[in-house]
Amino acid sequence: MSLHKVEPAEASDDFAIQTFNLTKIFNRLVAVDGIELNIKKGELFALLGPNGAGKTTAINMLCCLLKPTGGTATVMGYDINRQPFKIKELIGVSPQETVISERLNCWENLSLIGKIHGVNARELKIRSQQLLETIGLTGRAKDQVRKFSGGMKRRLNVMMALIHNPEVLFLDEPTLGLDPQARRAIWEYIVRLKGEKTILLTTHYMDEADFLADRIGIMDEGKIVTLGTSTELKTSMLEKHTMIIYAWNLTQKVINEMRSRYAEVEVTNGTMIITDKQLDFKEIVDRLHSSGAVIRSAYIKEPTLDDVFLHITGKELRE
Amino acid sequence: MRFLELASRNLKETYRDPLALGFLLGFPLLFMLLFGAIFSGDSIPNYSIGVIDGDGTPLSHSFIDEVLTEVPTLEVANYDDTATARKDLKFGDLRAYIVIPQGFGEQVSQNWEGKETNITLDITYDESDIMTSEQIISIINTVTRSFARIEIPVTINANPIHIETEITFIDFMGPGIIVFGLLILIPTSARIMVSDKEKGFLSRLLTTPARPLDFISGYSLCLVVIAIIQIVIFIAASWGFGMDIVGSLWLAFLIFLLTGLCSIGIGMVVASLSKNENQAEPLCWLFAMPLAMLSGCWFSIEMLPSYLRIIAYAFPYAHTIESARAVLIRGVGLEAISSDFLFLIGWAVVIFAIGIILFRRSMRS
Numbered sequence: 001m002s003l004h005k006v007e008p009a010e011a012s013d014d015f016a017i018q019t020f021n022l023t024k025i026f027n028r029l030v031a032v033d034g035i036e037l038n039i040k041k042g043e044l045f046a047l048l049g050p051n052g053a054g055k056t057t058a059i060n061m062l063c064c065l066l067k068p069t070g071g072t073a074t075v076m077g078y079d080i081n082r083q084p085f086k087i088k089e090l091i092g093v094s095p096q097e098t099v100i101s102e103r104l105n106c107w108e109n110l111s112l113i114g115k116i117h118g119v120n121a122r123e124l125k126i127r128s129q130q131l132l133e134t135i136g137l138t139g140r141a142k143d144q145v146r147k148f149s150g151g152m153k154r155r156l157n158v159m160m161a162l163i164h165n166p167e168v169l170f171l172d173e174p175t176l177g178l179d180p181q182a183r184r185a186i187w188e189y190i191v192r193l194k195g196e197k198t199i200l201l202t203t204h205y206m207d208e209a210d211f212l213a214d215r216i217g218i219m220d221e222g223k224i225v226t227l228g229t230s231t232e233l234k235t236s237m238l239e240k241h242t243m244i245i246y247a248w249n250l251t252q253k254v255i256n257e258m259r260s261r262y263a264e265v266e267v268t269n270g271t272m273i274i275t276d277k278q279l280d281f282k283e284i285v286d287r288l289h290s291s292g293a294v295i296r297s298a299y300i301k302e303p304t305l306d307d308v309f310l311h312i313t314g315k316e317l318r319e
Numbered sequence: 320m321r322f323l324e325l326a327s328r329n330l331k332e333t334y335r336d337p338l339a340l341g342f343l344l345g346f347p348l349l350f351m352l353l354f355g356a357i358f359s360g361d362s363i364p365n366y367s368i369g370v371i372d373g374d375g376t377p378l379s380h381s382f383i384d385e386v387l388t389e390v391p392t393l394e395v396a397n398y399d400d401t402a403t404a405r406k407d408l409k410f411g412d413l414r415a416y417i418v419i420p421q422g423f424g425e426q427v428s429q430n431w432e433g434k435e436t437n438i439t440l441d442i443t444y445d446e447s448d449i450m451t452s453e454q455i456i457s458i459i460n461t462v463t464r465s466f467a468r469i470e471i472p473v474t475i476n477a478n479p480i481h482i483e484t485e486i487t488f489i490d491f492m493g494p495g496i497i498v499f500g501l502l503i504l505i506p507t508s509a510r511i512m513v514s515d516k517e518k519g520f521l522s523r524l525l526t527t528p529a530r531p532l533d534f535i536s537g538y539s540l541c542l543v544v545i546a547i548i549q550i551v552i553f554i555a556a557s558w559g560f561g562m563d564i565v566g567s568l569w570l571a572f573l574i575f576l577l578t579g580l581c582s583i584g585i586g587m588v589v590a591s592l593s594k595n596e597n598q599a600e601p602l603c604w605l606f607a608m609p610l611a612m613l614s615g616c617w618f619s620i621e622m623l624p625s626y627l628r629i630i631a632y633a634f635p636y637a638h639t640i641e642s643a644r645a646v647l648i649r650g651v652g653l654e655a656i657s658s659d660f661l662f663l664i665g666w667a668v669v670i671f672a673i674g675i676i677l678f679r680r681s682m683r684s
Contacts, residue, residue: 063526085528093526099519101328103335108328115324116527144335160523170526 013077016041016168016198017062021071024057031057033222034071039215044190044199046213047224048206048305054222055202056096059170062200063093075168089117092166094158096173096202102146106137106156109145110163117164124163131159134189151182158186162193169193171201175208187211206305216305220313234303241279245272245298247288254291258284321529325537329511330544343507343549347500348556351492366455367394369404369416376424383419386466390458401443408445409649411491412619415444415455430467438467441476493557494571494643495616498636500553501546501578502611506603508542508586510596512678517595521682531679539583539671546579566650571643574656577663578639584667587674591681615640635666 017039024032032054039045047055060066062073064084072079078086100109107128114124132138135155145153158174174190175183190212193199203209209216210230217227226233248270255272259265264275274284285298333339370387372379387395396413398404404416418441429436440463444452456475515521524534550572558564564571585606593599613627614620614636620628631637642656642663653660 065522065525085530088526088528091526093523095519095523097519099523101332101520103332104328108331112324112328113527116321116524116529116533118528 014040015074016043017045017073017075017200019058019062019071019073022058022061022068022073023070024054024061024066025069030222032061032068035219035222035224037073037217037224039198039200041198042195044194044201044212044214046209046216047200047202047219048204048209048216048309049202049219050204053219055219056172058219059093059172059200059202063091063170064088090166091168091170092161092164093170094161094172094174096176098150098153098157100145100153100156100160103144105144106132106141109156109160113160114163119164127163127165131162135159135185151178154178155182155186158189167197169197169199171199173202173204175203175205183208206309210305218305218309218312220309225312226308230305233305233308236308239277240275241277242301243274243279243281243284243298244301245274245284245288246270246296247272247298248294248296250288250293251291254288254293257287257291321533322536322540325524325529325533326540326544329538329541333507333511333541333545339507339510343500343503343545344552346503347496347553350499351496351553351556351560365394366392366414366451367396367412368455369396369398369407369413371398371401371404371416371418374419374421374423378424378427379419382423382427382463382466386462387417387459390462393455393458405443408443410644411648414451415442417442417459427467430469435469437474438463438469439474439476444477490562490648491644492617493554493560493562494640494647495614497550497553497557497575497643498578498614498639499611499616500549501575501582501639502607502616502636504542504546504549504579504582505586505589505607506600507545508538508583509589509593509599509603511542512538512587512590513593513596513599516590516681525682531682532675534682535587535675535678538587542583542586543576543579546576546583550575550579562647564647566646566648567652570653570656571646574639574643574646574660574663577660577667578635580667581635581663581670584670584674587678588670591674591677610634610636613637635663638662 015038017037019035019037021034021036022032023030023034035058037045047053047058049055057066061068061080062075064080064087067081072081074080075087076090078090080087101112104112110128110131111124114127119127128141129138132141135152135158137152137156140148140152145156148156154175154177158171161169161171171190175186178186187208190199190201194212194214201209201212213230215227215229216233217224218233219225226236228236250267250270250272255265255267258272258274262274262276262279264273266273272288279300281298281300285295288295368387370383372383383395383397387393398416401416401418404413407413408416420439420441423438423440426436426438430438440459442456442459444455446452456477460475515524521534554564554568554571554575586603589599589602589606593602610631611617613623613631614634615631616636620631620637620640623631628637638659642659645651645656
């Protein structure tokens with residue numbers, strides 16, 4: 001039974017997905033640890049985190065594959081515990097593993113899911129054509145998919161979640177193992193869906209979350225450790241700035257001078273890295289210049305989501 | 320209809336897989352061919368005859384044990400009553416049976432004492448099998464005369480009965496090998512269901528509005544179609560190999576179909592209990608192979624010790640082989656096999672119910 005029962009009245013109309021202390025425990029392993037999420041209709045939300053963070057478990061509960069151990073969630077206002085079949089009619093799911101029927105061709109795979117959702121034959125044909133064009137498989141539409149490359153299968157895998165034009169889309173690592181070109185194609189398609197559909201995407205690629213998501217929730221060990229837009233997350237890192245200068249003729253005198261002014265100064269082989277809460281780019285460049293150093297390049301390093309992740313969890317995002 | 324979509328997908332997955340198809344159809348056909356080749360060669364005739372000792376005297380005993388049993392071309396089996404012997408004659412297990420009437424010992428001892436007395440024996444045989452019957456009658460005549468030390472021919476009350484067809488090897492083996500084919504449905508059913516579970520296809524479909532019963536009917540329908548195709552091909556092949564079909568083909572078909580349903584049910588149970596194909600396959604063979612042997616696919620179940628026969632009759636397959644033989648070879652109707660038929664229906668219903676409960680439960684986890 002859910003620990004936190006939510007009456008539909010509590011669920012707001014503005015939100016497509018809401019979780020309330022959503023928890024999943026396998027044996028003694030806490031896979032999802034009481035997450036609270038409010039995803040607005042039309043929003044593209046990315047759950048970013050390393051493998052094993054609990055992203056897939058969270059998605060599996062939201063698409064009614066797994067019963068939560070505690071808490072609950074609503075999808076388009078329906079409770080995952082009590083109205084799973086209402087939810088299943090509204091969602092499209094692209095699982096993390098490539099799950100397609102190997103001896104069926106593209107058409108047949110797409111139409112299987114479409115027909116289960118009750119899409120009529122005419123619409124099915126039009127939509128299949130569109131989707132196959134998007135992923136560049138029109139020419140291979142009638143080949144059994146077992147003959148396809150991993151990337152082709154992967155693209156079909158994502159499109160099978162879209163054939164019935166669902167309102168909410170769950171994309172579990174949609175570009176896992178794809179080459180950059182194929183990733184781009186999928187990204188572009190996802191971007192086209194932005195605003196139109198609510199999308200919950202999991203990924204362990206920062207650039208993917210950065211490029212696609214309206215908001216990002218960083219997940220680690222079953223918890224959402226931080227949440228915000230990509231810019232918000234990065235600016236939260238701006239309590240410390242790092243400046244990197246490549247220069248010739250760095251004298252000990254100027255190095256000492258910098259060390260007296262800034263918190264951290266590292267010098268190796270003509271590279272100076274200065275880190276502090278406040279950095280004045282122009283002043284540093286001027287001082288170095290007047291000391292006789294020849295500056296080849298200098299820049300303030302922008303924080304990446306990787307830095308954010310490292311900062312928050314103390315771990316690298318990629319294992 | 321969602322389950323129709325699922326069933327059609329399952330069928331496509333199967334018929335586009337030449338290996339699976341070859342296994343389902345080719346394996347039993349290969350057996351048929353092998354058995355046909357092994358047993359169709361010329362060999363010394365060896366007639367099985369049954370003996371019912373109605374006299375029960377020491378003389379009749381010694382006639383059976385010391386005379387009849389010693390004849391090289393005869394294989395003698397003792398029976399207590401004519402009904403059982405008659406049944407085996409109809410099945411083709413016996414070529415003929417002899418009833419030693421009361422007074423046989425008396426007649427023989429009178430002959431030994433020099434009083435010529437006529438000796439009477441009753442022989443029942445299949446009239447359509449004239450060659451064999453005549454040979455057997457003449458053998459019996461000769462050995463009885465030498466035993467009684469008389470010159471005059473023994474009076475043999477010949478009692479020919481009509482058995483519709485000559486029972487050949489393939490007549491006997493056909494139903495067994497068809498049932499073997501249906502036993503192979505167990506691993507096939509389990510594999511189809513488990514592989515979807517293992518590869519996540521079931522999970523993917525569980526995020527759609529399809530209901531558990533859609534899946535179960537989708538798989539079952541696909542497998543029933545496979546079973547029907549199997550049965551049709553196997554019956555046709557047995558016929559091609561020379562099996563005479565005397566009785567109702569529809570009744571035989573129905574018996575086989577019920578058996579197919581039992582196999583699908585067992586497959587469903589195994590699929591629910593196993594996590595992946597590697598677990599399911601050996602588990603299925605563990606069922607199918609001993610059952611094939613116990614149920615009489617390859618030899619008569621009468622050869623089994625009684626406790627093994629009890630096990631065999633607890634499963635549907637021995638019932639299938641017996642009732643299918645009765646229908647196909649002897650031409651009996653539904654009333655003659657009604658108990659086997661009801662047993663098959665009951666088994667199919669129960670195993671399907673268990674399969675559905677377990678499979679639903681395994682889908683939820």
